[in-house]
Amino acid sequence: MARTRPDLRVRSLPACAKDRFDGAHSFATLVARAGADWHGTVIDAVQGHPVLRHVDRRELGESVLEVSPAQAVELAGLISVGSLVYGPGESLRAPDPERDACLREVVWAAGNGARFFTNHGHAEDGEEGDFLASSFHAKVLAGPTVDICLVGVSDENVLILWRFEDD
Template identity: 65%
Template structure:
């Protein structure tokens, strides 16, 4: 039997602007999932500068519902000008795709982000017009969502210059 490398669902193609976003899914390697994240992002010119220590120190856990809002923000929001107005309305196709992307990590997934509102816990509003982040790249601002299960690691990341 051949081991299958996980991949993002077909609906993810074109969902994230490659000039400002990074999206990938990889089989988890080892106990320290941060190492898998570092391996996933090593070939991206913007993200390769992120250090393991910064990653470890800057991510806070969020709920699956909050992860869905973050995935939407990464997909169509602007980090400088706020979430796109379309994120405040239901979009069946977009929402189904983002849910599928989040599910592809596997059962028991935990989600983490560097979005500043994660400090607010259950009250966090990731679609607020203004927010702060623990910036991990040299870009003006970046927001990531990392999904971690026993099997896979999902990385969604948006970065923008001022």
């Protein structure tokens, strides 16, 4: 896991998330929200990561759109196993009770009343957004890589899931 600010309070993700997110291509953490501006909490949490340290606070604020909790679970699946370059595997469209329960648990870890945000281009489609489509666009935030983030924000916590790949 990346280094974070010493005063950033890292919380535990559900146990099922331990092997769900590939460390070479993804970042997953749950941290205590530090103040009203959740964007700063995200920047503090990713600043020590070799890829995500390039994320700019202003760009983050301007490049994410809100999605529903159900869409957040779909995005968590893409971030955990989908390829951003080659598209999500068909396995993500097939029901997998263990995987799906884990991803719901991860998303719920953000806390009661959480709102979810992403830079995935299909967020522009609102409730009709298909985050498992084989082609999509994204507002790249992590510099020279293709990246998709999901940020869950409640009054207490910030869930950060991020996938990045060289294209």
